[in-house]
Amino acid sequence: MASPFQNRPRPTRRASRLLNIGVPYLWLGLFLLLPVAIVLQISLAEPTAAQPPYAALWQWVEEGVLQIRLDFQSYRLLWSDSLYLASFLNSLQVALVCTLLCLLLGYPMAYAIATAPERWRLPLLMLIVLPFWTSFLIRVYAWIGILKTNGFLNNFLLWLGVIDEPLAILYTQTAVYIGIVYSYLPFMILPLYANLTRLDPTLLEAAADLGCRPLRAFLRVTLPLSRAGIVAGSMLVFIPAVGEFVIPDLLGGPQTLMVGRMLWTEFFSNMDWPLAAALALVLLGLLVVPFVLMQRWQQGALEDRP
Amino acid sequence: MAIAIDRRSLEPWQDPKAQPYVRIERVTKKFGDVYAVDDVSLSIFQGEFFSLLGSSGCGKTTLLRILAGLEYPSSGRIFIDGADVTDLPPYNRPVNMMFQSYALFPHMTVEQNVEFGLKQERMPRRERAERVAEMLDLLKIGELRRRRPDQLSGGQRQRVALARSLAKHPKLLLLDEPLGALDKRLRENTQFELVNLQERIGTTFITVTHDQEEAMTMSTRLAVMDAGQIVQVDTPTGIYEYPNCRFVARFIGSVNLFEGKVVERDGDEVLVETPLGRPMRMRCPQPLALGSPVTVAVRPEKVRLCAAFREEAVNQIRGLVEDIAYLGDVSIYHVRVSPGQIVEMTLANIQPRTEQALTWGQEVAMEWSPTSGVVLAD
Ligand SMILES: Nc1ncnc2c1ncn2[C@@H]1O[C@H](COP(=O)(O)OP(=O)(O)O)[C@@H](O)[C@H]1O
Numbered sequence: 034m035a036s037p038f039q040n041r042p043r044p045t046r047r048a049s050r051l052l053n054i055g056v057p058y059l060w061l062g063l064f065l066l067l068p069v070a071i072v073l074q075i076s077l078a079e080p081t082a083a084q085p086p087y088a089a090l091w092q093w094v095e096e097g098v099l100q101i102r103l104d105f106q107s108y109r110l111l112w113s114d115s116l117y118l119a120s121f122l123n124s125l126q127v128a129l130v131c132t133l134l135c136l137l138l139g140y141p142m143a144y145a146i147a148t149a150p151e152r153w154r155l156p157l158l159m160l161i162v163l164p165f166w167t168s169f170l171i172r173v174y175a176w177i178g179i180l181k182t183n184g185f186l187n188n189f190l191l192w193l194g195v196i197d198e199p200l201a202i203l204y205t206q207t208a209v210y211i212g213i214v215y216s217y218l219p220f221m222i223l224p225l226y227a228n229l230t231r232l233d234p235t236l237l238e239a240a241a242d243l244g245c246r247p248l249r250a251f252l253r254v255t256l257p258l259s260r261a262g263i264v265a266g267s268m269l270v271f272i273p274a275v276g277e278f279v280i281p282d283l284l285g286g287p288q289t290l291m292v293g294r295m296l297w298t299e300f301f302s303n304m305d306w307p308l309a310a311a312l313a314l315v316l317l318g319l320l321v322v323p324f325v326l327m328q329r330w331q332q333g334a335l336e337d338r339p
Numbered sequence: 340m341a342i343a344i345d346r347r348s349l350e351p352w353q354d355p356k357a358q359p360y361v362r363i364e365r366v367t368k369k370f371g372d373v374y375a376v377d378d379v380s381l382s383i384f385q386g387e388f389f390s391l392l393g394s395s396g397c398g399k400t401t402l403l404r405i406l407a408g409l410e411y412p413s414s415g416r417i418f419i420d421g422a423d424v425t426d427l428p429p430y431n432r433p434v435n436m437m438f439q440s441y442a443l444f445p446h447m448t449v450e451q452n453v454e455f456g457l458k459q460e461r462m463p464r465r466e467r468a469e470r471v472a473e474m475l476d477l478l479k480i481g482e483l484r485r486r487r488p489d490q491l492s493g494g495q496r497q498r499v500a501l502a503r504s505l506a507k508h509p510k511l512l513l514l515d516e517p518l519g520a521l522d523k524r525l526r527e528n529t530q531f532e533l534v535n536l537q538e539r540i541g542t543t544f545i546t547v548t549h550d551q552e553e554a555m556t557m558s559t560r561l562a563v564m565d566a567g568q569i570v571q572v573d574t575p576t577g578i579y580e581y582p583n584c585r586f587v588a589r590f591i592g593s594v595n596l597f598e599g600k601v602v603e604r605d606g607d608e609v610l611v612e613t614p615l616g617r618p619m620r621m622r623c624p625q626p627l628a629l630g631s632p633v634t635v636a637v638r639p640e641k642v643r644l645c646a647a648f649r650e651e652a653v654n655q656i657r658g659l660v661e662d663i664a665y666l667g668d669v670s671i672y673h674v675r676v677s678p679g680q681i682v683e684m685t686l687a688n689i690q691p692r693t694e695q696a697l698t699w700g701q702e703v704a705m706e707w708s709p710t711s712g713v714v715l716a717d
Pocket residue numbers: 370373374375393394395396397398399400401402
């Protein structure tokens with residue numbers, strides 16, 4: 034309907050636009066930028082044996098003179114002590130392997146659900162989501178019961194006769210892999226499922242009509258078209274897996290070096306907040322860079338025109 | 340306003356010795372309790388442009404999908420070029436299909452889409468490039484080769500889909516509502532292009548459409564379908580002039596139907612008595628028992644104004660003009676001849692409208708000749 038007032042600037046419209054743009058930025062500022070700024074500030078402070086355990090970054094030394102002391106010791110320590118680098122690399126490796134395992138397990142599951150008869154899909158999805166209704170901690174604890182020397186898994190394998198002696202799985206890196214893959218699998222399945230259900234089944238029929246056997250049709254049509262889902266799922270698994278603390282702490286052994294544990298140790302055992310803050314920021318940087326690159330690549334793939 | 344395309348040279352169905360290229364033998368397809376295709380038998384000859392015509396949900400797409408191998412019949416057999424293909428999967432059939440939604444691969448360029456089928460049959464690179472170029476040329480879409488489907492208009496997508504389905508030089512091309520997604524203007528132009536293309540490459544086409552005008556314009560023959568069954572198979576002229584039942588008569592174009600019963604036979608003509616009072620004399624080669632109930636079908640354009648009305652003459656009728664639809668080239672008159680019956684008459688507007696004699700409420704006399712209609716047994 035054409036309104037006679039349509040050219041008059043409407044204050045409510047403008048206000049709502051401001052709100053629309055403003056709220057997300059405010060949110061970002063309050064809950065992302067501000068905390069990062071605080072962490073950055075702590076990471077550049079000098080550790081002390083006080084409460085809080087770091088020196089103030091700035092102080093007024095005399096009337097009108099502000100003194101700022103930036104202490105880069107923490108960052109230098111990160112570089113000089115190979116333990117930190119090793120834990121980074123190990124975290125990346127664990128996260129990468131777990132992401133791949135989640136993809137290998139999750140893709141067929143997501144595919145099966147997406148291609149199941151309509152009335153089966155919701156119940157199957159519920160089965161994937163159901164574990165979230167119990168506490169994450171309890172589920173990880175349950176794995177101790179399963180994996181320990183006298184646990185379900187070993188007893189079952191012994192009973193089957195597959196092994197003669199119980200396997201030492203608990204408190205090894207293997208247990209960490211199992212724990213992470215188990216915990217993060219739904220985060221891989223859900224975006225993949227969302228992606229695969231949107232896939233037009235006629236495309237597969239067209240491929241078959243043009244001479245593709247089912248496997249080739251999958252490789253040439255389904256797989257490339259589900260790339261967005263693969264990327265989203267991988268991100269959702271990889272990013273939290275790198276910084277994972279609870280699972281390596283409960284299921285991993287003393288040799289399981291992971292950044293999350295290092296952070297915890299620095300913060301709570303050594304009370305070295307600046308070092309922990311530096312570690313956290315480097316971790317953040319290492320995660321953001323590949324994420325941005327991935328985003329670019331995805332957008333490029335969608336838009337690449339001659 | 341279907342314009343007939345000269346197809347006189349091609350009438351293999353008249354030749355008793357001709358071997359059908361596609362033979363559908365008593366095919367039935369059930370989805371649960373629904374008979375989507377119900378005991379259909381059809382023979383289609385090489386080089387034909389065959390159409391399946393019917394309203395939505397009558398089973399056209401299902402029959403086409405059975406030919407493509409995307410659906411397997413519940414019973415019956417399919418032969419293509421003499422070979423039984425009933426159990427062959429789609430990727431092993433010498434058949435390609437153009438989908439109603441086009442089903443272009445969104446992650447591939449136009450060129451890659453067209454090349455897709457050739458890659459599957461492992462055609463050497465050089466030959467493949469030539470074939471793709473040939474197809475892009477044939478459909479005049481060369482300059483779109485590097486675009487993706489989402490960067491194309493509806494008409495362009497249609498061409499790409501056609502190029503892709505023709506790229507493998509199939510023996511038989513199946514087209515599901517090939518013009519369905521185009522707007523009216525484009526559709527009319529494309530009809531002729533499609534027919535010219537088909538004649539040039541000589542591939543047998545089977546199309547599905549719910550648009551009777553489209554089917555009449557393009558096809559060598561068409562099959563009218565209703566509720567999973569084939570009601571009549573004939574040339575467009577045959578279907579229009581000699582429908583074999585009321586359903587077909589009404590489905591294609593408009594028609595006046597008069598119910599009555601046969602009272603007399605005179606050579607290949609019969610006299611039909613109707614509740615309108617006056618008997619109708621119609622040509623009727625098929626044997627009909629005296630007294631059997633029939634319907635006389637007369638097309639509106641075959642009804643003319645009657646110069647000399649006589650009370651006792653056959654095929655003459657009188658009424659009052661009730662409605663006039665002026666379409667420019669012709670006008671359609673609805674003439675009430677009895678409380679329960681209106682006769683539709685189409686007259687060419689030879690004189691400008693302002694000078695025409697017929698107006699609302701006027702009494703007119705109309706007539707038609709015994710060969711201007713058919714007698715239907717149902
Ligand atoms: N996959 C299917 N499952 C169940 N019913 C179907 C399926 N495909 C088609 N049908 C039914 O079969 C009938 C014919 O459908 P279709 O061949 O698509 O008709 P048309 O193409 O003539 O519009 C319809 O009643 C439709 O609901």
